[in-house]
Amino acid sequence: MPQAKRRRRSRLTLxxxxxxxxxxxxxREATDPVERARWHALWLLSQGRHPAEVAEILGYTDRWVRKVVALYNQKGPExxxxxxxxxxxxxxxxxxxxxxxxRQALLKPHPRDGLWTGRNVAEWLSERLGRPVPYNTAWEWMRRLGFSPLRPRPRHRGADPKAQGEFKKTLLPPRSLQVSSAPADDRALEL
Structure with missing residues (x-):
């Protein structure tokens, strides 16, 4: 298999x-890590080190070192x-x-359906901004303003409210209201 020719990189001059x-x-004075690494690379190159060596010392690539030098040469220290x-x-x-x-609109019921859903807020924002607003953006703005999108609890179309009310009456009372006659465990307590 023929070996590919390696392109020789041009010599870097600072x-x-x-x-x-x-x-x-x-x-030495830089506090920002990115800025510090860039100054460090430039200082090492000014000492006569090869870009590959500088890249190895700093843990970056040769390409990154060359980009920093190009930036420095074109625009200067700024x-x-x-x-x-x-x-x-x-x-x-x-x-x-x-x-x-x-915020004021969300405090009042929605004019059409009474509930402010994410879709309703998106429509409201689209009208005000004159451009489409995605549902998720509207939802995010509701959350930022301290609201949550509301939607009614799902109800079965064939549900009978009267039968549901009767069912609720036959349920056991909450555990806090139930009195147990047996001790919590099987062991009897003697005094």
């Missing part, structure tokens, strides 16, 4: 944005800190005003 002593200081900490994320679907409007 742009001299910072002196190696500064890279070491930034590595690109090394972990940018995820500054990302506020997506804004909430409902503004505080709409959240309060939904």
């Amino acid at each position: 742009k001299p944005h910072l002196h190696p002593d500064n890279l070491h200081a930034l590595y 690109a090394i800190p972990d940018g995820r900490h500054k990302n506020p994320g997506q804004k909430p679907l409902l503004s505080p005003e709409l959240q309060e409007e939904l």
Whole structure:
């Protein structure tokens, strides 16, 4: 079987944005683990180590080391800190005003069927937002606002309410109201 040719990687060069002593200081002062690993890789590379060796020391891949170097060379030291900490994320679907409007609506009976189900909340939100809202999103907003989706207890179509009432009367009383004449175990208590 013919052996595949290995592509030789190009030599990595680190742009001299910072002196190696500064890279070491930034590595030692970093508190964020991602940022610390990046500074550490750059410092080791500035010492003349090979990217594969740096990857082995840090427990990352050679590819990761090369990405960090490319990022550093292109954008400088400002690109090394972990940018995820500054990302506020997506804004909430409902503004505080709409959240309060939904809370007030949920306190009243639903106009159509009296119960606020997840589907009813999804329809209500879709009307307000002007776009479809999935059932599970509506359910999640109900939970966030302290409500739970309600649905009536299932009832059999052929059930006879009168017969059910009679059946309930023939049931035994709850255990707390029953008086037992026998001791709890078989042994008799003597005083």
